[in-house]
Amino acid sequence: MSEMTYRDALNLALREEMRRDPAMVVFGEDVALYEGSFKVTRGLLAEFGEERIKDTPISENTIIGMAVGAAMGGLRPVVELMTVNFALLAMDQLINHMAKIRSMFGGQTYLPMVVRMPGGGGSQLAAQHSQSLESYFMHCPGMRIAYPATPADAKGLLKSAIRDNNPVVFLEHELLYNSKGEVPDDPEFLAPFGRANVVRAGADVTIVAYARMTVLALQAAGELEKEGISCEVIDLRTLNPLDAETFIASARKTGRAVVVEECWRSAGLGGDLAHRIHEACFDSLLAPVKRVAGLDVPMPYSREIEKLCIPRVETIVSAVRDVLAASV
């Protein structure tokens, strides 16, 4: 084990996998010479050279299409979209092509590719640079989605994503890049897809979260413990495959659940998760499942109002209290 940041854990995953597989290439806007706008690709150019790590034009749709073609041709491309917001310019290649090709061509090919996308709000970057688009991707079959909460998962999930022969959308939270944690040194350490983590065991309420929301949920659980409320916190880790079994089992045990998502509430993934719990645990639930979500507004710039738009520890704490109060 070594202590390192989420950023360095991602960097290490990229390096280890590039050393392991000569078919792996990395490209994206400013990833090589400039070493990435969040410095996740720091040192890769020096170690692997310009054949394997390449800067691209600002052409998001074609970045994805290039990766699709390269993957079809036998490479293992790992591309970076500078931020998830720019994925909207690439939705055609992501949704109409990447996610469809294996199925519409009758399983005759597969696309071993990863699309890394930093995202999430909370840095006062205003409406066009603060979005959480995980529900957009989760809605579409044909690709895997990972969104790590910890440095260990950042490394382990990225390595699994790279070795996966399905296309993977790999989301990274911009506010987690500097977070620190213990990371296994073993270059064969992989974090599994489709297996949620019970990151804190508890008896009264289940909190389902992912990525930065997991970090906030753990803090909320810590606060609530002081009041004698015991929370079980589940970190989903991957949104596709979705490990519904783990959070359903937990909700059945506790009888109460709060689902936390950073994206907008309307048609957000939390509605789907909450519904799965209602459907599977109806007879063991003591209260309706509560959702904590981003507000349905374009993100404002000003710090004092931006913070109101993103789930916070306090909003999770009060949601848990509400669920307890509403219990039969």
Add this chain to the structure above:
Amino acid sequence: METKLRAILSDHELVRLYEQMALSREFEEACAEQYTKGHITGFLHLYSGQEAVAVGATAALHKDDYILSAYREHAQAIVRGAEPKRVMAELFGKATGLCKGKGGSMHLFSPDLNFMGGYAIVGGQLPIACGLAFSAKYRQEDRITACFFGDGAVNQGTFHESLNWARLWELPVLFVCENNFYGIGTEVHRSSALPTVHKRTCGYDIPSEKVDGMDVIAVFKAVKYAVEKVRETGRPQFLEAITYRFRGHSMADPAKYRSAAEHEIWKARDPLPNYARRLLAEGLATEQELEAIRQRCGAIVQEAVTFAEASPWPGEQAVWEDIYV
């Protein structure tokens, strides 16, 4: 003075070009009939009139070269070597289809033939073609990628992004624009500020030529030259093939936006009878031999229809298959 055909290809190869165009035409006309009967459903875009482009170009490419196209691609796939019966079965939506009935008319794919797909998002195949060319270059494979698209695709962002990228990274791609003058019902001068497509590539420093897409030999020669240039320089080349579709955009389109007079002008340039005349004039085939070829192609297509009809539907379990690895 036209070059004699024998100076360009062997007798056998020259006759084969005719045979492939005839097979494509027979196939497309049979598709129209099967659509009318309700056996083929969904969108159906036919290639009749444009055969010289696919046939001439494919003859000039190596078997190892990748080919990608849009949704008007039955002939592209068949000329590349896809079995007509498996293509027809795909159009019927049968389990024996080239893509197990998951793709249909617009999404033929056969990686063993290096036919890397038909794509139905206008311009969607251009970035993917560049990616395939990049993989070939990275793996030091001796193959180029030929990417076909229509005149409608040239106003998509992917066209500009891909041309820029292909030149910037020096990717071995041959871009072929099949300019049939229409994107559905919109004539090219109503959608493009510069309707002469091949002139657009100067912004990307990509050499470009225009070729008569109704003349299979002209296409063959132009593609052969361009392909040699791609191999020699490792850089992209661009061809604009001037052509015409004899039918509407799809089977749902009666093509009311075109005049009968315009249609007649292009009918007179039909690549099949014109090429047949050249073969006859140069003593490469007799009228009887060409008739025998047409008969044979007709029989192959009939067999394809029979096969497709007799084939089973995909089973219910197929719904969940082949999505993830």
